[in-house]
Amino acid sequence: MLTNTESARQTIGLDSGIPKWIFLQLLESCNLRCKMCFEWGDNGAYKEKPELKKLDLAVVKKIIEDCSPARPYYELYGGEPLIYPWIDEVLESIKYHKSRVHFPTNGTLLERHAEMLVEHAPERIWISLDGPEEINDAQRGEGVFQKAMKGIRKLYEVRESKGSMYPKIGISTAITPINHQHLERFYFESLDMSMIDCISVELQQYVTQERYEHYAAVLKEEFHVQSAPIARGFISSPEHFSSIDAGNLARQLKLIEKFCKDSGRYFNAYPKVISEENIRYYFNAKWEQVTNMKKRCVFPWISMEINARGGVTSCHNFYDLTLGNVNEQGLLDIWNGPKYKEYRDYLKKQLFSICPGCCLYYNEKPSQ
Numbered sequence: 001m002l003t004n005t006e007s008a009r010q011t012i013g014l015d016s017g018i019p020k021w022i023f024l025q026l027l028e029s030c031n032l033r034c035k036m037c038f039e040w041g042d043n044g045a046y047k048e049k050p051e052l053k054k055l056d057l058a059v060v061k062k063i064i065e066d067c068s069p070a071r072p073y074y075e076l077y078g079g080e081p082l083i084y085p086w087i088d089e090v091l092e093s094i095k096y097h098k099s100r101v102h103f104p105t106n107g108t109l110l111e112r113h114a115e116m117l118v119e120h121a122p123e124r125i126w127i128s129l130d131g132p133e134e135i136n137d138a139q140r141g142e143g144v145f146q147k148a149m150k151g152i153r154k155l156y157e158v159r160e161s162k163g164s165m166y167p168k169i170g171i172s173t174a175i176t177p178i179n180h181q182h183l184e185r186f187y188f189e190s191l192d193m194s195m196i197d198c199i200s201v202e203l204q205q206y207v208t209q210e211r212y213e214h215y216a217a218v219l220k221e222e223f224h225v226q227s228a229p230i231a232r233g234f235i236s237s238p239e240h241f242s243s244i245d246a247g248n249l250a251r252q253l254k255l256i257e258k259f260c261k262d263s264g265r266y267f268n269a270y271p272k273v274i275s276e277e278n279i280r281y282y283f284n285a286k287w288e289q290v291t292n293m294k295k296r297c298v299f300p301w302i303s304m305e306i307n308a309r310g311g312v313t314s315c316h317n318f319y320d321l322t323l324g325n326v327n328e329q330g331l332l333d334i335w336n337g338p339k340y341k342e343y344r345d346y347l348k349k350q351l352f353s354i355c356p357g358c359c360l361y362y363n364e365k366p367s368q
């Protein structure tokens with residue numbers, strides 16, 4: 001008979017020797033240049049890359065096969081995942097091995113891929129949209145909103161015509177100084193909610209200069225990593241968010257949350273508890289005062305991320321600290337290897353200073 005502790009360890013995957021949640025950054029390229037993007041935006045770290053990479057399909061298939069005994073949950077990232085030339089084969093392979101998969105997209109290529117997406121039926125697709133047309137396009141580029149709307153309609157029509165339940169169609173919105181006043185109008189006037197199954201809203205992720213410098217110093221001293229250019233793409237400051245009216249934002253978010261609850265739609269928010277105070281703390285970089293903030297993070301024990309260069313990291317989007325490379329070594333050897341242990345040992349004692357800039361910080365489990 002298992003003790004409670006042993007049972008809990010098995011439930012969250014600590015003993016399986018295989019990660020339960022795998023993020024694959026399929027490629028670095030994107031067809032957009034959204035202003036707030038930490039990869040391709042105003043402060044984006046990818047703009048300086050001399051060459052853009054993508055994961056080799058054979059490597060991706062090997063990962064999916066090697067991890068199949070644990071049937072992990074997958075999230076696909078980019079850049080823009082729908083640009084990845086073998087996206088259909090990746091979805092097919094995940095489905096074949098009976099795992100679930102979600103991914104975000106900017107929506108501009110949905111119309112072209114609608115048939116393929118209904119055929120391979122990932123569980124959920126999140127279309128990233130930031131507000132009504134003029135607001136969205138001010139952040140993401142002219143014409144993006146209309147392209148995404150056409151894509152959503154096509155995907156919905158193909159799915160309905162085939163009598164399929166999947167993919168579920170979600171809208172994901174990052175709240176920034178540009179769109180914070182327009183969420184109510186966006187969700188209740190600009191969108192045809194009859195086609196939308198789920199909504200995710202998150203306050204724009206950022207780290208302060210001070211926290212970034214602390215993180216960069218820890219990487220140097222503890223892990224011998226000399227620079228942290230990716231995390232630099234997240235740097236911002238409370239001044240940047242000073243125009244945000246926390247009361248009005250909380251009111252709008254609560255309306256959206258209630259709408260989802262009343263209509264049976266899935267709703268997700270980061271941070272989890274929506275209140276005027278929490279929004280104010282968050283945008284004033286007082287993360288420790290936000291409700292339910294964590295003292296530790298379990299994700300290094302259950303999830304891993306493979307970036308487009310093959311680098312393995314445990315922290316979503318923070319690719320400066322890699323713990324191995326799948327182009328050179330088996331994924332499970334890395335997961336169970338000494339570098340991962342050293343890294344977990346550090347995180348047993350404390351979080352990183354950049355953790356509040358990581359969406360996993362606000363998550364307890366894979367989104368439903």
Ligand code: SF4
Binds near residue numbers: 032038040041079106
């Ligand atoms: S679509 Fe996504 S990856 Fe591409 S620039 Fe916009 S936020 Fe960045």
Ligand code: SF4
Binds near residue numbers: 298299318358359
């Ligand atoms: S919250 Fe921190 S430790 Fe956890 S995954 Fe994110 S960056 Fe890593």
